[in-house]
Amino acid sequence: MRTCILVSALHYPALHASHSGIWVSERGVTREVSRGEAIRLAADTPVILLNAALVGQRLGYADLSGLDLLELFAFLHPARFMVPTPKGLAAVTGLDMPADDAHVAPFLLAAAERLLDVPAGDWRERDGAWTALQSLTRLRWAWAPPLGSRVAKPSSQERWLFTRLPEWSEAPPRPAPRTVTMPEGAVLDRLEELTGEGAEPRAGQQRFAAAASAAFAPRTLRDSPNLMLAEAGTGIGKTLGYLAPASLWAEAAGGAVWISTYTKALQRQLGAETRRVYPDEAVRRERVVTRKGRENYLCLLNLEDALQGGFAGRAAVLAQLVARWAAYSADGDMVGGDLPGWLPTLFRRNGSTALTDRRGECVYAGCPHYRKCFIERAARASAEADLVIANHAFVMVNAARGRETATRPTRYVFDEGHHLFDAADAMFGVALTGAETIELRRWIVGPEGTSRGRRRGLQARLSDLASYDEQGGAAVADIVAAAGALAADGWLGRLGEGAPFGPVEKLLAAVRGLTYARAEQPGDAGYALETELAEPSPELIEAAAPAAAALDALVRPMVALGKRLETVLADAPDWMDAPARARIEGAIASLGWRAETVAAWLALLSRIGGPADPAFVDWLAVDRAEGREYDIGLHRRWLDPTKPFAETVLKPAHGALVTSATLTAGGDWATAEARVGATHLLRPADRFEVASPFDYASHAEVLIVTDVKRGDVPQLANAYARLIEAAGGGTLGLFTAIRRLRAVHARVADRLAREGLPLHAQHVDPIDTGTLVDIFRDDPHASLLGTDALRDGVDVPGDSLRLVVMEGVPWPKPTVLHAARRLAGGGSAYDDRIVRARLAQAFGRLIRRQDDAGAFVLLSAAMPSRLLDAFPPGVPIRRLTLDEAAARVAERLSTRARIGHGAHLPA
Incomplete structure (x- = not known):
């Protein structure tokens, strides 16, 4: 049967x-x-x-x-x-x-x-x-x-889901960490516990652990933490090296150490390493918590809406499968957590992003699922944890805008510290664009026209206040009225037709006109355009004043409403039940940082027609993809984004360890200090350096191919195919442009498949990057093509990655922002530092453990000899033709296959 x-x-x-x-x-x-x-x-x-x-x-x-x-x-x-x-x-x-x-x-x-x-x-x-x-x-x-x-x-x-999920509970405030000192012997004893009984002691790791403990010493100067910069080469075991003093300090001081990485994939790897500190899973769940931005977590209220008919068709199927997952998930993390990364991609654009809180509309305690909320559970758990695993972006957002002021950490470990500059650059930047203004309008006004979903405008969320408090109601009405000046649905089409509506759209139209006039070149491929915000056109100057007036009319009632809401909460009128209080608390939290955003827009607009601020770089941009415009606006970045990072994160801290295998790559210690914000502190940073224990000279080599013409896609594709065939797969191909990656993939995928060599590609395959790396790691015959995210964040030890191929010298893109920093950073020497750092990071993908071996191939005859010091000392470097390189790769791999893991390269 x-x-x-x-x-x-x-x-x-x-x-x-x-x-x-x-x-x-x-x-x-x-x-x-x-x-x-x-x-x-x-x-x-x-x-x-x-x-x-x-x-x-x-x-x-x-x-x-x-x-x-x-x-x-x-x-x-x-x-x-x-x-x-x-x-x-x-x-x-x-x-x-x-x-x-x-x-x-x-x-x-x-x-x-x-x-x-x-x-x-x-x-x-x-x-x-x-x-x-x-x-x-x-x-x-x-x-x-x-x-x-x-x-x-x-x-x-x-x-079922909403009855199965546990509730979090409130806990009394955690006492401030005690002042403790840790003897070096205690740190080394903890390190021995973590490495395991019988493990061979590693002198480099022991030295690193002892040096890292300096970040946990008591602070002696206000606004000046104990800052330790530690460069530890690949293979030192720096994760356990800093977990030893971090876990020891957390236990002795009764405080939390926040360990920050650059990517979510690295967060996941670090979470696995903490099992050595807390082998018991139940204890580990209490002592170790992972934190990310709100947009990463499933919103139970959005899920309930989807399950009750808010989604239709395939999106509704996704909601049901996500609900199944939520009932068993450890933390509700939809991006990099235990939700398979391939699941949302099966449903294309059908709804996965709508299941998270990407719009800042959380009503906090007013939500019927508040006591089971994954985000609130993580926030409360981190207040009691010993180790909090975060990422650089979240650390900065939490320090600048977080609500958890009473539980701010005093000790940080920044792993992959060479990325702090980039993370701060993104976090503290300002973008007055059509996409940003229309998102703010939707948050204020709510659904317009044919818009659907659970989204509600500010007035609907605060209807109780409007009916009770005359001042608050008037402020809400003023905000809604002022939001009418922001960009609205269809703004891109109106700009294309030369018919902008409202002061902000007219500003964007002027930005678009000036950008095209100055930046578009003959034969332009249809990609993004940008130009400096200097010598603005009369049209842009004329449009800036009404736009600034409109934004000023918006921010004033926003600030007034925030203050009024705080007063209403303090008075606690009789009618205010828990849901009403929740709506007001949520509005205060969201109003605060949105008012800051509008204020930053106003500061940017004041630059038009006025003097430049030397602390910032300002420019105009039209963002395009394959000729299609998708955003337009003004942009501002700090010339040195580590300055606000130092003010908001480092100065309030008592100690911080910044570590990386390539902290000084591309420069020296002075450069490293400037890139992490150390120069903005009163107390000078301590420095520590320990080289990798790997024998790079015997296990790796660099091959510079001299006969592949730059920009010739057929030649480039042929080079990738021949090298992958010679290696029998196991190749990570790195590109500086998505367009060339796609062109090469289209030309070689079928050819390699016929040889039994699968080829996967970021920006081509409908699979998330983390899953692509998992697929690559699982199959030693597979190869993977990708861009920056794979250059900096891939850990694939063993035979699955035995060849790295770069399409050319990774020069920085000549943007307005880069030109300004280049001018301030020493001209061509600044470019050289960036290239050295990128080459060092790319080479670092190749050798991940003692018995790894492989080759690094650069398809560029124009590789300057002055940049070859980006590679580890002693690594053989050869300039040769493609034929010779392919033969060399095949010879090396055949020798390695014959004598097994740990083989040295043939002479």
Whole structure:
């Protein structure tokens, strides 16, 4: 009987498409088909496949749908990850890996049967499944019919999402950290505990741990923390090196140490490392908390709206699968947490961003799910934690705008500290653009025209105040009226037609006209345009004054309303119940930083026609993608963004460790101090340096290819293909331009696939970057193409990454901002420092552990010899032709394959 059910449930064919071909398996027969036949089949019959978005892209059929095994896995095993490839599917189902692409389609049928058998066994994620399946059946989810006969109705009512989630509880304020000192011996003893019994002591790691403890010494000067800058080469073990003094200080002082990284992927890696500090999972959940921006977490109120009909079609299916995940998630983190990164990409643009609070509309305690809110739970847990794992952007936002003033950390560790400058640059910048102003208008006014969703305007959120408090109600009315001057829906079209409406749109039209007049060049490829905000045109000067008046009319009642709301809360009238108080508290929190934003816009507008402020760089920009405009506006950045970083983050702290493997890369210690804000402190920073223990001279080499013409895409593509073929995969290809990455991928993907060498690409494959790296790491024959995010944040030890290829010297893009910093930073020497740092970071992807070996190839005959010191001392550097480079790579890899891991390179 069970077999009959299985056959009737899986009477659909399976479809697999790769760059090497397309196969269909049906009724025990597998055949290769054409693209047209595959599209016709998929259009007429639901098919079983793996990653519909990727298969649809390869077929050129964006609307492809069917029975996606990734969706089935997400339903059966929420909050679990699988690599979304046949190999990954084989690992989670216990099946043998298909031998080649031709065997994948029948393998998908077997994997579907194995997954559908899960409910019959010991299924730990059973709770809530039947309830969710009823909703998915109504939504006509493709997997609902075969699952319906296998997921039994529970004998009693299930604990579903909103009853299953635990509530957080309030705790008394945490006392200020005690003043403690840590003997070096205690720090080294803790390090020995973390590295494990019997581990061979590493002198470099011990020296690093001892030096890092200086950041935890008692502070002696106000507004001047104990700042330690520590450059620790790859392989030193700096994570455990700073976790030893950090965890020891947290226990002894009773305070929290915030450990900040640059990317969410690095946050995840660091979270895994803390298991050495707290092996017991229950203890670790209490002592270690990960913090990110609000926009990363699932909003339960938005999810409830989606489940109750706010979403339709495929977006509604996504909401149900996310709800399944939320019931089992550790922290509700949708970006880099335990939600599989591939899940939202399966639904393209259908709703994943609408499930988070990206618009600052949280009503805090007024939300019916406030006591179960993931964001509030993380905030309260971090107040009691020993270690808080954050990222640079969140640390800066929390220091500048955070509500948790009573629990601000006094000790920081900034890992990947060479990125602090870039993070501060983004955080403290100002953008008066159409996209920013229309977002503010929507927050104030609410839905307009055909807009739908839960979004409500400021007046609706504060209706109780308007009816009770005359002054507050008048201020709300003034804000809503003033918001009418901001850009509105359709503004880009009106600017294109020369018919802007309102003072802000007229300002943007003047910005657009002047930018095109000064920046567009003959043969322009349709990408972004920008020009300095200098010698403004009469039209721009004329438009600036009305726009400034409109923004001033907006910010004044915003400030007045904030003050009035604080007064109303203090008076606590009888009518104010908890939801009303929550709406007001939420409005105060949001009004504050929005008023600061408008004030910053006004300061930027005052620059038009006035003197330049030497502390800032101002410019005009028209943002375009492939010729299509998507934003227009004025921009302002600090010439030195570490100045506000030092004021808001470093000076209030008592101690900070800034560490990286490439902290001084591209320069010297003076450069490193300037890049992290140390020069703005009274107390000079301490310095520490320890070299990598790796034998780079024996395990790596740099090959500079001299006969690939710059800008010649066919030659570039041929070079990448030949080098990847010579290496047998395992290649990370790095590009400085997305356009060239896509062009190279289009030319070589099919060619490599025919050789059994999968090629994946950022900005091409409909897969998030973190999952692309997981796929790359899982398959030593795969290669990955990408840009800056892969140059700086990839940790792939072993044979999966044995060759790094860069398309050319990574010169900085000649923007207005770069030109200003170049002028202030020493001209060409400034460019050289940037290139050295980028080369050092790219080379650092290659050797990640003691037994790694590989080659770094630079496709540039114009590589200046003065920049070769970016690579570790002693690494062999050769200039040679592409033929010679390909032969060299093949020789090295064949030798390594013969004698195994840890092989030295041939002489």
